[in-house]
Amino acid sequence: MDPRLVSGPARLAAPAEGITMEELALAARNHGMPLEALREDLTPPGLHYVLVHYDIPWVRPGAPWPLTVHGRVRRPLSIDVADLYVRHATTCRVTMECAGNGRARLEPRPVSQPWLVEAVGTAEWTGVPLRELLTEAGVEPDAVEVVFTGADHGIERGEEQDYQRSLPLAEAMRPEVLLAYEMNGAPLPPQHGYPLRLVVPGWYGMAQVKWLSDINVVDTPFTGFQQAVAYRIRQTPDEPGQPVTTIEPRALLIPPGFPDFMTRTRLVRPGQVTLEGRAWSGHAPVTRVEVSADDGRSWTDAVLDAAGGHPWAWRSWEARWTATPGTHVLAVRASDAAGRTQPLQQPWNRGGFANNLVQRVPVVCLEDGP
Ligand SMILES: Nc1nc2c(c(=O)[nH]1)N[C@H]1C(S)=C(S)[C@@H](COP(=O)(O)O)O[C@H]1N2
Ligand SMILES: [Mo]
Secondary structure (H helix, E strand, O other): OOHHHOOOOOOEOOOOOOOOHHHHHHHHHOOOOOHHHHHOOOOOOOOOOOOOOOOOOOOOOOOOOEEEEEEOEOOOEEEEHHHHHOOOOEEEEEEEEOOOOOHHHOOOOEOOOOOOOOOEEEEEEEEEEHHHHHHHHOEOOOOOEEEEEEEEEEEEOOEEEEEEEEEEHHHHOOOOOEEEEEEOOEEOOHHHOOOOEEEOOOEOHHHOOOOEEEEEEEOOOOOOHHHHHOOEEOOOOOOOOEEOOEOOOEEEEOOOOEEOOOOOOEEEOOEEEEEEEEEEOOOOOEEEEEEEOOOOOOOEEOEEOOOOOOOOOOEEEEEEEEEOOEEEEEEEEEEEOOOOEOOOOOOOOOOOOOOOOOEEEEEEEOOOOO
């Protein structure tokens, strides 16, 4: 076999090794959300981040889409996605983030999709609570997990596979876990899982299986590639590691002023600048956002919006800054009601998961003019 297809741990970039063509190829397919879209409560169509391990399956609009629920259930179900459209619909506003967000800033850099900080978006997902189907199927008392299979197929570190992930049964039975067929009131776009995906509010993106075709209730923990090999927090390649689950707190700043094309450096003029952004956590509500205009040496509290009845979505925040000519490094950090705060030192692990290091935004304040 081609040596690049063999198994083994993911690679770490050598010190000072630049982004490779392979990472660029991934980055060109899997795009982030432009940070200026943080202005919106709901990320507009096409601006939500996208991550697809293999290819987007080709699905003709309106074509039959069988869905099976089987395994440790008393009454296996075999339905079509259209059977879900006629049931009572539930809508949930969810901020979704890729577990690899922030990976490209880690040192050493785990070689994979090289996200900076933009792998996030917020959408309203409409569908049927998963637990309705599980309850109808009648989960057996010995069930421990539910395995979800997507229709996309590929090979990853030597292992050919369908994209598959599991959830502990208790998570799968949470009322807000949805089999979603709409995003922001329209059918799912192809890249977001048309015609059906799983939505697990509060969890990192890998759990939210797209192009969902099969639901298997199992009595032993699932050991598939995306569960037991990938998406583990590890310091060394041979340890089993801890599973990646819920989203760590993060705040992001809408980059102020205007950008330089090539460097993306921000330019502002002297005087009052409103700093705005969003903050979220999958563990508990965000309770505090702080901003710094001196690269994290001193912090002041931002004002959080009134929590708006969307417990799984980001909150907006605002702060004022008086810009003076020169170069400044803005930083922002979120804390949640579970007592978690974004770190000032990189939380490194081999896969580059859950890196919620504070965002730093260099800003050049011009002399007055033009
Ligand atoms: N079937 C399938 N589902 C998938 C993936 C995939 O490659 N195949 N990628 C996962 C990952 S890693 C993320 S971050 C989210 C991204 O969802 P989005 O593209 O709708 O933002 O989908 C998840 N669900
Ligand atoms: Mo992801």
